[in-house]
Amino acid sequence: MRIDIVTIFPEFFSVLDVSLLGRARQNGVIDLVVHDLRDFTHDRHRTVDDTPSGGGAGMVMRPEPWGEALDALLGTADGTRPTVIFPTPAGQLFRQSMARALSTREHLVFCCGRYEGIDQRVIEHTRTRAEVLELSIGDYVLNGGEVAAMVVIEAVGRLIPGVVGNPESLVEESHEDGLLEYPSYTKPSTWRGMETPPVLLGGNHAAIAAWRREQQLERTRRVRPELLD
Numbered sequence: 001m002r003i004d005i006v007t008i009f010p011e012f013f014s015v016l017d018v019s020l021l022g023r024a025r026q027n028g029v030i031d032l033v034v035h036d037l038r039d040f041t042h043d044r045h046r047t048v049d050d051t052p053s054g055g056g057a058g059m060v061m062r063p064e065p066w067g068e069a070l071d072a073l074l075g076t077a078d079g080t081r082p083t084v085i086f087p088t089p090a091g092q093l094f095r096q097s098m099a100r101a102l103s104t105r106e107h108l109v110f111c112c113g114r115y116e117g118i119d120q121r122v123i124e125h126t127r128t129r130a131e132v133l134e135l136s137i138g139d140y141v142l143n144g145g146e147v148a149a150m151v152v153i154e155a156v157g158r159l160i161p162g163v164v165g166n167p168e169s170l171v172e173e174s175h176e177d178g179l180l181e182y183p184s185y186t187k188p189s190t191w192r193g194m195e196t197p198p199v200l201l202g203g204n205h206a207a208i209a210a211w212r213r214e215q216q217l218e219r220t221r222r223v224r225p226e227l228l229d
């Protein structure tokens with residue numbers, strides 16, 4: 001998978017050099033390149049923002065640098081339509097099902113806005129040459145799209161074959177079957193006077209599976225009842 005990231009804070013993404021994603025990049029499974037939006041400006045101050053049309057607080061990102069950056073990244077017409085993701089709190093909610101869908105794409109481009117967002121014409125223009133998604137990672141406000149892009153990249157990247165060592169570890173997880181995950185235990189079986197649930201030590205695999213399912217349902221009902229609707 002090819003991943004391009006456009007941002008005014010390229011250094012934010014140095015964390016993608018480490019851990020599972022870092023190894024996937026070294027192995028060539030993920031080809032990830034970070035681009036500085038200011039490299040697509042032409043004025044002495046490398047300006048990327050301006051005051052909002054119609055007035056109001058904050059600054060909006062001007063369309064010209066974004067247009068030039070996307071011209072450069074979407075220009076190579078190799079037959080496959082890239083997916084361009086604009087992280088924004090005004091977007092549709094990013095879920096595990098979308099992480100699954102995105103993990104099969106060949107080319108993802110993340111456009112990380114700051115301030116009050118990117119001039120909306122950039123998003124509408126990009127729809128003419130790519131699949132466009134405006135994605136939110138939850139109902140709270142971040143200072144920009146960088147951390148949200150990182151969340152999406154980690155959720156998607158770990159679903160690409162060869163990134164997570166044991167693919168079986170991917171299936172019994174929260175949200176993969178619409179329920180929260182069951183609680184986990186390891187040795188010692190007694191710790192600070194607290195016992196591991198005996199069913200997990202009895203070797204009855206059907207009983208263990210039934211107990212885990214019940215725990216998933218109980219936990220989901222208690223913590224995230226809306227997931228059961």
Ligand code: 6GU
Nearest residue numbers: 087088137140142144148
């Ligand atoms: Cl994708 N961006 C920003 N700035 N804030 C957010 C978000 C994204 N998702 C939730 N809050």
